[in-house]
Structures are given as structure tokens and as C-alpha cells.
Amino acid sequence: xxxxxxxxLIALITVLYVAFLFLTxxxxxxxxxxxxxxxYIFVILAVSYNLINGVTGQFSLEPNGFVAIGAYVxxxxxxxxxxxxxxxxxxxxxxxxxAIHIGNPYLVLVIxxxxxxxxxxxxxxxxxxxxxxxxxxxxxxxxxxxxxxLINNPQISNGSSGISGxxxxxxxxxxxxxxxxxxxxxxxxxxxxxxRAMKAVRDDEDAALAMGVDTMKIKTLAFVSSAxxxxxxxxxxxxxxxxxxxxxxxxxxxxxxxxxIVLGGLGSISGSIIATFLVMGGMEILRVLxxxxxxxxxxxxxPGLRMVVxxxxxxxxxxxxxxxxxxxxxxxxxxK
Amino acid sequence: xxxxxxxxxxxxxxxxINNLSFKVSLGETFGLIGPNGAGKTTVFNIITGHYKPTNxxxxxxxxxxxxxxxxxxxxxxxxRTFQNIRLFGSMSVLENVLIGFHNHMDYSxxxxxxxxxxxxxxxxxxxxxxxxxxxxxxxxxxxxxxxTSLSYGEQRKVEIARALATSPSLLLLDEPAAGMNPKESDExxxxxxxxxxxxxxxxxxxxxxxxxxxxVCNRVLVLDYGKTIFEGKPSDMLKDEKVIKAYLxxxxxxx
Amino acid sequence: xxxxxxxxxxAFSLGSMYALIAIGYTMxxxxxxxxxxxxxxxxxxxAFLVYLFIALLNLNFFVAVGFSxxxxxxxxxxxxxxxxxxxxxxxxxxxxxxxxxxxxxxxxESLFNLLSxxxxxxxxxxxxxxxxxSNRIEIGGVGFSVLNAIVPVLTLLILGGVLFILYKTKIGIxxxxxxxxxxxVKLMGIDSNKIIAFVFALGASLAAVGGILYAIAYPSISPYxxxxxxxxxxxxxxxxxxxxxxxxxxxxxxxxxxEILIPGFFPxxxxxxxxxxxxxxxxxxxxxxxxxxGIDFEKKRF
Numbered sequence: 033x034x035x036x037x038x039x040x041l042i043a044l045i046t047v048l049y050v051a052f053l054f055l056t057x058x059x060x061x062x063x064x065x066x067x068x069x070x071x072y073i074f075v076i077l078a079v080s081y082n083l084i085n086g087v088t089g090q091f092s093l094e095p096n097g098f099v100a101i102g103a104y105v106x107x108x109x110x111x112x113x114x115x116x117x118x119x120x121x122x123x124x125x126x127x128x129x130x131a132i133h134i135g136n137p138y139l140v141l142v143i144x145x146x147x148x149x150x151x152x153x154x155x156x157x158x159x160x161x162x163x164x165x166x167x168x169x170x171x172x173x174x175x176x177x178x179x180x181x182l183i184n185n186p187q188i189s190n191g192s193s194g195i196s197g198x199x200x201x202x203x204x205x206x207x208x209x210x211x212x213x214x215x216x217x218x219x220x221x222x223x224x225x226x227x228r229a230m231k232a233v234r235d236d237e238d239a240a241l242a243m244g245v246d247t248m249k250i251k252t253l254a255f256v257s258s259a260x261x262x263x264x265x266x267x268x269x270x271x272x273x274x275x276x277x278x279x280x281x282x283x284x285x286x287x288x289x290x291x292x293i294v295l296g297g298l299g300s301i302s303g304s305i306i307a308t309f310l311v312m313g314g315m316e317i318l319r320v321l322x323x324x325x326x327x328x329x330x331x332x333x334x335p336g337l338r339m340v341v342x343x344x345x346x347x348x349x350x351x352x353x354x355x356x357x358x359x360x361x362x363x364x365x366x367x368k
Numbered sequence: 369x370x371x372x373x374x375x376x377x378x379x380x381x382x383x384x385i386n387n388l389s390f391k392v393s394l395g396e397t398f399g400l401i402g403p404n405g406a407g408k409t410t411v412f413n414i415i416t417g418h419y420k421p422t423n424x425x426x427x428x429x430x431x432x433x434x435x436x437x438x439x440x441x442x443x444x445x446x447x448r449t450f451q452n453i454r455l456f457g458s459m460s461v462l463e464n465v466l467i468g469f470h471n472h473m474d475y476s477x478x479x480x481x482x483x484x485x486x487x488x489x490x491x492x493x494x495x496x497x498x499x500x501x502x503x504x505x506x507x508x509x510x511x512x513x514x515x516t517s518l519s520y521g522e523q524r525k526v527e528i529a530r531a532l533a534t535s536p537s538l539l540l541l542d543e544p545a546a547g548m549n550p551k552e553s554d555e556x557x558x559x560x561x562x563x564x565x566x567x568x569x570x571x572x573x574x575x576x577x578x579x580x581x582x583x584v585c586n587r588v589l590v591l592d593y594g595k596t597i598f599e600g601k602p603s604d605m606l607k608d609e610k611v612i613k614a615y616l617x618x619x620x621x622x623x
Numbered sequence: 624x625x626x627x628x629x630x631x632x633x634a635f636s637l638g639s640m641y642a643l644i645a646i647g648y649t650m651x652x653x654x655x656x657x658x659x660x661x662x663x664x665x666x667x668x669x670a671f672l673v674y675l676f677i678a679l680l681n682l683n684f685f686v687a688v689g690f691s692x693x694x695x696x697x698x699x700x701x702x703x704x705x706x707x708x709x710x711x712x713x714x715x716x717x718x719x720x721x722x723x724x725x726x727x728x729x730x731x732e733s734l735f736n737l738l739s740x741x742x743x744x745x746x747x748x749x750x751x752x753x754x755x756x757s758n759r760i761e762i763g764g765v766g767f768s769v770l771n772a773i774v775p776v777l778t779l780l781i782l783g784g785v786l787f788i789l790y791k792t793k794i795g796i797x798x799x800x801x802x803x804x805x806x807x808v809k810l811m812g813i814d815s816n817k818i819i820a821f822v823f824a825l826g827a828s829l830a831a832v833g834g835i836l837y838a839i840a841y842p843s844i845s846p847y848x849x850x851x852x853x854x855x856x857x858x859x860x861x862x863x864x865x866x867x868x869x870x871x872x873x874x875x876x877x878x879x880x881x882e883i884l885i886p887g888f889f890p891x892x893x894x895x896x897x898x899x900x901x902x903x904x905x906x907x908x909x910x911x912x913x914x915x916x917g918i919d920f921e922k923k924r925f
Binding site: 085093166180181283336340342346347354 | 656657658660706709710715716717718719721722723725726727729730733734736737740741746850851854857858861894895897898900901904905908909912
């Protein structure tokens, strides 16, 4: 589409959406606002995770690792030295960790994203050089190692006790706006020569190579971009929850995102957004499955049942409806 | 334009290509003929850098390109199509052709990310160029169709359009007339003629359809078990004893 | 010197457990080019089933072990038939298979988490093995447990057994043919389905053995233990050369040596032993992706 059409569309969407944000902020109760805020953060995560997995077709299990990095970078930057000395209960923080402080939350978020990207860059080099399915196992290990480092190095992370008292700059409006910006930026990537090249790599990597696409560079680009937004989302999570600990960034987070992007349709931005609402909403509703007091047709809820149902859901979707809701199309392309 | 010197390709114990040497001159249409399994597609894969030959060298415009990476070779000006059509299934005809333009579109990641004017300019420019190529091949009306929804013959043409978008000086076509009826292959022969002139091309093609070969090729080389058994004019090929022996009944000739 | 030999024995013991799990990983990758993420969880299933059989049904330890191995093998075959085969038959893209594998992995972890909580009341359990495993033997001033003496020997015997199957039996030849070129094998009228099911069964039972031995040596078991250990076993398989059974065992031993000897001689690095597998993996990918036994699967035929 032309520049004029594009910017008019962006302006329209932004105005409507921001109005919607202010309206809901004023009229909805605190609980709903909190849930929505969380959903917006997961939209950021889903849309970025979809970039490497869905659009580029490279199976990766990276989100929990980069979210953790982003969260901790944000926490360590936004807290003042005094606050940090209070927050570190298990060990005295390293000098430069205690001293470093940046007050501007937007700058902090961007730095969190950048740090995640740099880590992604170093991972990308050994992994993408080699053909094969190693990305998944390396990112799986990466997530485990990050958690491991966070737990075993209290002088940088306060170990398993985590860090609390993080500023709540991530209010509903801010999170909503960052989500919008992320979706627009990811859209801009996908609908450009870079996005086309990513899809080409997904569809037929050898043919893409034969057409002059530097497939290693494209895969790295997708991976690093995903990491950036995931790191930023981690920072938003840290601020909105107020406290972080290594357990929050376990494989379960990645698994949840995997279900979301598969349900929405691998490669579809709008699919990921819709699926985030469905899955996050669904998980809230399914919470009852874990409750012993819940009864349905004579069967009781059991702790841990929710996750079992969840994993069965993923398997069933993969076997019977692996293209998910929208396949690789966007909601505005459905008539094709 | 392109020269293979003493190229041998071994896969484990199997000798796919045995001491092959030939030259293709600028502006020629050169045919690589042979029974199935003779090693023709392997030759293509060696030229495009997907395989590194066990022995021998490949020269393109006097530069040694043996074993260089596929995307480097594309940038040098060699493009190819595939025997079993390999279009990008999730994308439209137009988007497939635009992939060919990937290295020519001159905007950076950040210019795309933040939608700078350069982005819109380049996208518009290359969309027009892609449609031009499609027009020459008679496909501009189907530009927005999903590439794999087209007929087999049309998909072949999309592959050619995509290869043309990379601005090649040498075009490698792997069985372009396969699966086509006589009317379609005649049309293809005409198109090859047009694009050769329009884009200043040298063409190296693999084919089984002898009528097509007679029509379009200036010279041919016949391979059998990875070795040359004939090199020369297409009309002479059909009279050569060795060729007839290798092929007894193996190709369709209107004799 | 005694200290070194002691640590070496521990290293081979731990390495054997990784090796047993790695064999299954490498064989499934060999025939399907699939990294079966759920494979690491088979080791957890093996250990948990033994625990549950003893705690709930009061079975004798070795009977429980026998049942556990058989049941785990069945679960392995079931996961193939229910989840992977339908996708393979539909010619689904590789990424679908990998995602499904994750689903199965998570399913097994959640299921055993639930079972454990329901049947026993908590999910981190103390594995009870017959005490003679921890009896200590002493030879020439070097002391080690009965378990550490048995495990490497058992593993080498099992390796011998697997290699015998692969090279001297009909089904073994079929497995190796499948690993080389699956489409040709199908065209020859061989039922690739049964062969693949066999590979899953074999791999899963070996993982169960590895898991049970691991639980005897490190008696605290949890439903999520398969994740980390599976990852390490996979790293071992890659180091040894993915696709090679001997490589899997070599890789397992190397990992065991690295994990035990490095902290043994540099105690301050002890906290990082879990990271060694990951570092080894990255190292191999950087310098020799085909691993020690080096089979290159990526030669694509156009």
C-alpha cells in the first residue's frame, strides 16, 4: 500500500485504540484492568515469538530466557542503589550492579530489549551456521541455564528469593501503548522484503538460498528481533507484577506462548493476537480444574489437572488442526 | 561465459559426473541432454554452488566460482529454476517474484521498521518491475493469486519470472518444458526467445523434449553416466550413433 | 591418585546414565530426523513408575523395575502411534512434529505431577532402592558403591546388545536402512511403521533403565527432572555424533567425566556443572557439528 494509505490507517487505528484504552481504564474494575494489562504483555510476547517460529519457520523455545533477561535488567536498572541494597536479601550485590541506575522507564525498557538482542546474537551464530533442528534444543537449554545462573548467583540476582519493590511504571495505558507499537513494528517487518525473505526461508530454504537470500542472516534477524521485544516484555512484566524471581520464567511460559501461536496460526500476526485473548482467558476459566471443590459430572478438580488438559489441547490441535485458527493468513486476508 | 573444466563429482562410491568439460558462449542457448540419472541436475547444482565438485573447476566470466556459496553465485548473475517446481507456497505470484528482487531492493531493516520514505519508493518501484516481468510471461493478471494455485505450466513460468528478477546474465532452466503439451512448449520457446533479447541472457537448459530442444538450442551436450558422449548441433545429435544407442527408445522424437 | 580413580568411576557411572538415554535420542533422530523432546521424560517416567509400583502396589524392587521398563516402552510406542505417526502420514512440516513432541513432553510432566500429587501427596519424592546398591566395595584403596561398579559394565553390555541388534539382526538392518533413506525403504515393501515403533520402544526402555539407575544414585525425583537430564543426554548424543549409537555412549561418558572431574579438581566451579553440557553443545556446534563419530545427515539431494 502507498505511504499515504499506510499512515492514515496507522493514525486511525492509533486514535481509536488509545481512546479505547482510556475508556476502559476509566470504566473497568481493577481486577479486569490487571488481567487485560497482562494480556497486552502476552500479545507482545506472542507476536514476537511468532516472528521466529511462525513467519521464519525456525522452531525455537527461547521466550522464557529472554523474558527473564529483560525482567532482571529492568529491575536492576530501575531500582535506585538504596532500594537495591534493601532488595538484595541473600547476598550483597556486586558494586556495579548496585550503583547502576537509570530513571527513565522507556530507556530502561529499550535497554532490556537491546541486552536480550545481544545475547540472542551470540546464540544465533553457532546455531544458525548448522542446518538442522538444533535451535530448539539450544534455546531450551538456554532457558534452563539462565534460570540456573539467576538462582546460583545471588550477588547479581538475589538468587531464588528474587527482587521485589520494582516501580510500577507499567500501568495499563503504557502497556497498551507499547503493545500497539510492538504490533505495528512487527507488522512492518513482516510486510517488507525482510518478512518475505523470512517466509521464503520457511517455505523452502534451499530455494530461498538459490534466489540469493542470505538465509543465515535472515534467521538471525528474526531471532534477534524476537529477542528484543521479548526482553522488553520482560521489563514490562517485572514492573507490572512488582517482583520477580527465577521461577516465574520457567519453560511453562514458553509452552503457554507455543500453544498461543499454534492456536492462532503459525505466521499470522492477527491470529496470535486473537489466540492470546482466547488462551489467557481460557486459562483463567480453566483454573477451576485445579480446584478440589470444583465438580463437573461427578468428577472433581485436581491440582495440576489444568496443565494436563492444556498439553492435551496442544497435541490435539497439532494432530487435527495444526494450521490453527487463521493458518498463515491475517484476518483481513481471509477471503483468499 | 561459463566454463566447466574437468569436473568430477563423486557421492561416496558413486561417480555421478566423470571428467566433464564444456563451455557456453555469451548469448547461446545450450542444452544439456541425457537419460535420467545421467547427472544433468548435478551439473546445475555444482554451478549454483549447492555441491562442491570432487575435482575440477567452474569458471563464470573468467572468475573461479567453484564451491562458492549459492547466494554469492546468484549475486554474480546466475539464476536457476528447479526440476520439481519449488515456488514459495505461502506467497502470491507477485511475492514470489519479489523474492528475486531481494538483493536489489535498497532499503535497510530500520528503514523498513519505521517506514521511511525509501521503503515505499523501493517497494513501489520493484512492484512495477515485477509486474513487467510477469507481463512478458503473460501472467500479470494472476499476480495476486497464491502461487501454488496456478496450473503446472503457469507455475513453471512463475519460477522463470522469479529467476529473472535476480537480474541474471546466465539462466539455468531445469526441464522447463516438462509436463507441457505441444502448444504450451511452443509458447515457452517463444518466451525464451523474448526474454533472451529483453534481458540479454545466456541460457543453459536441461531437457528431454527433443522437439523443444531442436527449436531453442544453438548447441547441445549429451551426457550418459556422467560422461560426454556428444557435443555439437542439435540436428547432428539425432544422427549420432552413440546418442542413439544410449537412448534407444528413451526420448520422444517426431521422426 | 585414589581420589582420581574414585572420581573417574563416578564419572563413568553418571556418564553411563546419560549414555543410556542418549542412545534412544540418537536412534529416533536417525530414523525420523526428529529430536524427540519427550524422550528425556521417558527417564522420569521409568523412575516414577518404579516408585509408584513399590509405594502403591508393594511390589518387589526388581519386579517393579521390570514392569516399569515394559510400561515405559509401551508409552514410547504409544506416543509414536498417537502423535507422531498421524503427522508423518500427512506429510506435515517438521516444525509440527517438533511442537507435538514438546506437547507430549509437557503432557508427561503434567500427568506425573498430577499423579504424584494425587496418589502420594507431593511431587518431589524420595526414591527407595534396595540398600545393597549403596554398599561400598574397596579395591586397592579405592572405594566405590556397588551401583557405581555395576552401572558402567551394564551400560557397555547394553551397548553391545544394541550394536548386535543393529548389525546382526534383520530388524537392525532395516533400522539402518531407514536411517539412510526412508523413502526407498518404503518402496521396497518393508513396513517402516513396525520398525519405527520398535526403535521407540527400544529407546524408551533404555531411557527407563537410565532413569531408574539415576534415581538409585540420586534419590530425589520430580516430574520435571527429565527436562534438564534429557537436555544433557541430547548434548551427549550431539557431542558423540548424532545418529551414531556408539557416539551416544562416547558422548555420555565424556559428559560424565566433564561433570564429575572438573568440579572434583576445581571445587569452586561445582556450582556450574549443569552448564557444562550446554557449553559442550555450543562448542561442538561451533567446531564440529557432526560430532565425534561424524555422520553428515544434511547432504540434501536436489
